[in-house]
Amino acid sequence: MGATKTDFFTSQQNQVAAQLKALGHPARIAIIEYLLKVNTCICGDIVNELPLAQPTISQHLKELKNAGLIKGSIEGNTICYCIDEKTIARLQKYFAAMAKKLAGNNNCC
Amino acid sequence: MGATKTDFFTSQQNQVAAQLKALGHPARIAIIEYLLKVNTCICGDIVNELPLAQPTISQHLKELKNAGLIKGSIEGNTICYCIDEKTIARLQKYFAAMAKKLAGNNNCC
DNA sequence: TTTATTTATCGTAATATTGCAATATTAAAA
DNA sequence: TTTTAATATTGCAATATTACGATAAATAAA
Numbered sequence: 001m002g003a004t005k006t007d008f009f010t011s012q013q014n015q016v017a018a019q020l021k022a023l024g025h026p027a028r029i030a031i032i033e034y035l036l037k038v039n040t041c042i043c044g045d046i047v048n049e050l051p052l053a054q055p056t057i058s059q060h061l062k063e064l065k066n067a068g069l070i071k072g073s074i075e076g077n078t079i080c081y082c083i084d085e086k087t088i089a090r091l092q093k094y095f096a097a098m099a100k101k102l103a104g105n106n107n108c109c
Numbered sequence: 110m111g112a113t114k115t116d117f118f119t120s121q122q123n124q125v126a127a128q129l130k131a132l133g134h135p136a137r138i139a140i141i142e143y144l145l146k147v148n149t150c151i152c153g154d155i156v157n158e159l160p161l162a163q164p165t166i167s168q169h170l171k172e173l174k175n176a177g178l179i180k181g182s183i184e185g186n187t188i189c190y191c192i193d194e195k196t197i198a199r200l201q202k203y204f205a206a207m208a209k210k211l212a213g214n215n216n217c218c
Numbered sequence: 219t220t221t222a223t224t225t226a227t228c229g230t231a232a233t234a235t236t237g238c239a240a241t242a243t244t245a246a247a248a
Numbered sequence: 249t250t251t252t253a254a255t256a257t258t259g260c261a262a263t264a265t266t267a268c269g270a271t272a273a274a275t276a277a278a
Contacts, residue, residue, distance in 0.1 A: 008160040009135035017135040024130025026118035051117040077275035082217040092204040099201040108191040109182045186245040
């Protein structure tokens with residue numbers, strides 16, 4: 001045991017969970033927020049922004065990329081990362097639909 | 110090592126990360142979606158809905174509760190869980206602000 | 219070519235998560 | 249009181265995550 005039983009859930013559930021899991025770490029939230037703040041592609045400056053070693057950040061970037069939250073393109077010997085708007089838009093809709101559905105029923109707990 | 114370095118991030122970043130982490134598991138997404146579907150408090154029926162053992166579900170519910178995503182009230186010898194709208198609303202705003210800020214700059218990657 | 223510079227990967231230790239059987243707890247029902 | 253039903257807790261094994269030092273790879277600069 002110890003492995004998540006992904007087989008028993010829908011691919012949608014697994015996908016949303018994977019995307020939120022990728023955001024479920026303060027370092028990765030910080031990376032996303034930094035990318036949002038600089039408002040454009042960034043390259044290697046994340047390492048200077050966060051109190052983590054370069055391999056650790058590289059790993060976090062990889063996870064964000066695997067989950068589809070950021071994308072990167074090679075630029076000389078550096079790599080330019082930026083937020084993948086589509087995924088954010090999808091998550092935004094997910095929570096918006098949820099909040100909307102919750103708006104009606106306050107007869108709970 | 111192996112422990113997340115929460116000390117180095119803002120409490121806001123840690124909080125958002127903790128909430129998204131709690132949602133970062135298909136079983137917990139399924140629980141939230143079920144709570145949303147039944148549109149009212151539920152009690153013990155989640156165990157019948159999910160392909161997981163009762164202790165496992167109890168654990169997932171505990172995590173969702175700790176992260177502030179659901180709340181529960183005792184009702185006889187059962188417990189009534191339901192979604193905590195405030196937390197969902199906060200997350201919804203978080204993603205909405207992000208999506209809005211992203212809307213302008215398509216000059217990336 | 220040699221030397222930075224930047225990012226990725228490997229290996230590994232520490233810690234966290236996932237899942238469940240067994241058991242405990244609590245309150246309703248008989 | 250005894251039994252049943254619902255939920256929580258404990259203990260444990262399997263696996264995943266986090267973090268970093270060392271090193272590799274690849275390109276730019278000297």
